[in-house]
Amino acid sequence: MDLILFLIFASIALVCAVNVVVQKHPISSAVSLIGVMGSLAMLYLLLGAEFVAAAQVIVYAGAVMVLFVFVIMLLNAGKETPRGGSFMAQLLGTPVLLGLLLVLALLARHMYPPEAMVHFGGFRGGAPRAIGKALFTTYLLPFEATSILILIAIVGAVVLARKEMD
Amino acid sequence: MQQVPIAWFLMLSAALFVLGVAGFLFRRNIITVFMSIELMLNAVNLSFIAFTYQLNQADGHFDAFQVDGHLLAFFTMVVAAAEAAVGLAIILTVYRNRATLNIDEVDSMKN
Numbered sequence: 001m002d003l004i005l006f007l008i009f010a011s012i013a014l015v016c017a018v019n020v021v022v023q024k025h026p027i028s029s030a031v032s033l034i035g036v037m038g039s040l041a042m043l044y045l046l047l048g049a050e051f052v053a054a055a056q057v058i059v060y061a062g063a064v065m066v067l068f069v070f071v072i073m074l075l076n077a078g079k080e081t082p083r084g085g086s087f088m089a090q091l092l093g094t095p096v097l098l099g100l101l102l103v104l105a106l107l108a109r110h111m112y113p114p115e116a117m118v119h120f121g122g123f124r125g126g127a128p129r130a131i132g133k134a135l136f137t138t139y140l141l142p143f144e145a146t147s148i149l150i151l152i153a154i155v156g157a158v159v160l161a162r163k164e165m166d
Numbered sequence: 167m168q169q170v171p172i173a174w175f176l177m178l179s180a181a182l183f184v185l186g187v188a189g190f191l192f193r194r195n196i197i198t199v200f201m202s203i204e205l206m207l208n209a210v211n212l213s214f215i216a217f218t219y220q221l222n223q224a225d226g227h228f229d230a231f232q233v234d235g236h237l238l239a240f241f242t243m244v245v246a247a248a249e250a251a252v253g254l255a256i257i258l259t260v261y262r263n264r265a266t267l268n269i270d271e272v273d274s275m276k277n
């Protein structure tokens with residue numbers, strides 16, 4: 001059961017991520033990205049990260065992607081014009097990226113032996129109570145700094161998106 | 167009940183990250199490039215969650231959980247939300263001033 005659920009959601013995430021990269025229209029990429037985020041939220045849930053899974057759906061798949069879709073609609077972004085990149089980039093891009101993937105996968109295999117298993121339900125510490133306790137004790141200062149960061153982001157976005165830029 | 171190796175989660179994370187890098191490098195639409203960045207951030211978050219599981223599994227005592235990885239993922243989400251707000255405002259400004267979304271045509275700082 002664990003394996004089946006993992007394979008289902010991992011393949012959904014992978015297919016949608018490939019779709020994000022290969023689709024020519026930005027709105028198709030955005031919808032595929034929502035698929036990636038939704039299936040990742042399911043994987044978080046299976047790993048016991050209940051709070052992060054909920055935040056993933058609300059913040060990422062909800063707020064951030066609505067912002068993206070809104071901007072795509074507002075700018076009426078169409079298909080992107082195909083363009084030949086530099087010769088070296090076309091020649092080397094895919095092999096170099098595949099090499100990076102190979103290195104990362106081998107590293108993951110090397111770090112954790114095959115007998116290090118995930119048993120869904122084996123970790124139950126990701127509930128909002130535990131997260132909130134850590135957030136307001138150990139991580140209080142970063143949390144407060146985060147509020148200032150968001151304030152700066154809001155002001156910056158308003159200033160940047162103003163009507164006249166002079 | 168079949169179980170899943172922790173390395174598979176990390177490999178999925180690596181694959182998503184590499185796809186994000188590919189989108190960042192190969193795509194020309196500024197919005198799609200921005201979405202590729204979000205894809206990379208998501209891939210890293212998956213690694214954090216998997217590491218947290220493994221950390222608590224390796225410890226063995228389940229009375230005190232280590233949820234630092236979850237908090238890192240949470241802070242990543244917050245920073246990504248702030249980044250999306252500012253970045254999309256920048257995209258709007260660029261489009262208003264240049265009427266293009268192609269990153270090859272936004273080259274004032276070239277040369």
